[in-house]
Amino acid sequence: MMTFEPQLLLRLAALGIGGVIVQTAAISQLPIAGANADLSPLLVMAVGLLCGSLAGGCFGFGVGLFFDVVSLQTLGVSSLVLLGVGYGAGRIREARDPEGTLVPLAVGAAATLTFALCFALMQFLLGADAPVSWALVRQTLATLVVNTLIAVPVYAIVRRVLHASLPDDPRRRRRRAYTTGGLSPLSRGVDLR
Amino acid sequence: MYDKTVRRRRAVLGLLVACSLILLTAYYGESAGGALHGVQRGTSEILNPVQEGASRALKPVRDLFGWFGDTFAAKGQVKELRAERDRLRSEALRNESLVRDNKRLSDLLELDGALGLGNLAPRTGRVIFQSPTVWYATIRVDKGSDDGVRVGQPVINEEALIGRVTEVFGGSAQVTLITDTTVKVPARAGRRGIFGIVEPASVGNPTDLVMKFAPPGARLSPGDRVLTRGTEPEDSHASLYPAGLPIGEITRIDNEGTDTQEIHLRPFADLRSLDFVQILTQPRGPRS
Numbered sequence: 001m002m003t004f005e006p007q008l009l010l011r012l013a014a015l016g017i018g019g020v021i022v023q024t025a026a027i028s029q030l031p032i033a034g035a036n037a038d039l040s041p042l043l044v045m046a047v048g049l050l051c052g053s054l055a056g057g058c059f060g061f062g063v064g065l066f067f068d069v070v071s072l073q074t075l076g077v078s079s080l081v082l083l084g085v086g087y088g089a090g091r092i093r094e095a096r097d098p099e100g101t102l103v104p105l106a107v108g109a110a111a112t113l114t115f116a117l118c119f120a121l122m123q124f125l126l127g128a129d130a131p132v133s134w135a136l137v138r139q140t141l142a143t144l145v146v147n148t149l150i151a152v153p154v155y156a157i158v159r160r161v162l163h164a165s166l167p168d169d170p171r172r173r174r175r176r177a178y179t180t181g182g183l184s185p186l187s188r189g190v191d192l193r
Numbered sequence: 194m195y196d197k198t199v200r201r202r203r204a205v206l207g208l209l210v211a212c213s214l215i216l217l218t219a220y221y222g223e224s225a226g227g228a229l230h231g232v233q234r235g236t237s238e239i240l241n242p243v244q245e246g247a248s249r250a251l252k253p254v255r256d257l258f259g260w261f262g263d264t265f266a267a268k269g270q271v272k273e274l275r276a277e278r279d280r281l282r283s284e285a286l287r288n289e290s291l292v293r294d295n296k297r298l299s300d301l302l303e304l305d306g307a308l309g310l311g312n313l314a315p316r317t318g319r320v321i322f323q324s325p326t327v328w329y330a331t332i333r334v335d336k337g338s339d340d341g342v343r344v345g346q347p348v349i350n351e352e353a354l355i356g357r358v359t360e361v362f363g364g365s366a367q368v369t370l371i372t373d374t375t376v377k378v379p380a381r382a383g384r385r386g387i388f389g390i391v392e393p394a395s396v397g398n399p400t401d402l403v404m405k406f407a408p409p410g411a412r413l414s415p416g417d418r419v420l421t422r423g424t425e426p427e428d429s430h431a432s433l434y435p436a437g438l439p440i441g442e443i444t445r446i447d448n449e450g451t452d453t454q455e456i457h458l459r460p461f462a463d464l465r466s467l468d469f470v471q472i473l474t475q476p477r478g479p480r481s
Binding site: 072 | 205210213216218236237243244255320321325326331367374396399465
């Protein structure tokens, strides 16, 4: 279980606020193939992968709430969906501890798709009466592609921002495990000679 | 120890899910003047200057992206002018933003003149925020109640009607676009001025609107223009939109001649790239 130091909390807060402001002030106004990149699921995914499910869930809730407040949208929708995204990404880290460099790409795509589908589902549950068009599907797919392409750089930026405050960065942990012959209780407890 | 960790994690998750659902239910159930709406408005009011500053600071980045887009689109011309382009590229980067702004403002003034909007007290504002999700077609402009902006006022750009003001702060205002599912615009179409209500055809499609409630026998055809209807003497309520604002052009008619006919139109305004807009602060003309 990761301990949350004040420095890490401050960095997460700055990351969330800065990310939402950059998203709404700049990235939303940059159409790429008829759609926009959506930073929020990528940020939440990156924090979940780096800090675990608890931090990912809390960060997702906070970013979603801030996003709903800033955008004057129905409170609670984004926070509920991003909470799930952050928690899921954190559980992937805790259960699998994936180490490939393309893991953020795959998890980023999954996070974006999950966010888009769950957000749409919530809108219908809340009573959106307009029909779904191919344009919506096309935009969702375009956002998915754009987000997948930028997932790795976003993950790298988030890791750089949080690096100094992470007590057990996955890369450091793996490197340490490699150089010390493994930290697993199994590998330490069994004499292979 | 492990059990404790898992229990703690699940407890926090459950708590946050419960918080989200409570917020959702409370927000959805209260009126627009409720406590949560008030907190949301207050927070937005505080953050507006930050957003405006961020929007201005990040404008060069947006312009750079726009410049790349323009360059790709004009590849053929650029080929012929490659040598000259190299020399002028740095200068063009500096001037591109100013030229684009100037053109849009000039176009706005021309639309004012053509439609006689001068007496509707238009206020020109810059877009500082755009909703990133297609489910909310909203923008925010840097003109607010200090500039005479009020909820319900219509908003146009240099091409046509784009939406109406739905939230006002001191120095900014939220505009809900005509492609949002909550917006309905009374309109007239064609030379005979056939009445109907214009609304989005579907979620997330900024190029397709639909005009409903037009009489089945209406003689309309693709290419006919659709304008705002305004308020007629027999109307019990005044329309939010003055008469004669262009909305779009009819592209096709589904189920023509039946009670379920749907008249599709393409909006004149490109709602995906809005830089400057005008809020008509006196949509019913000058106050007497």
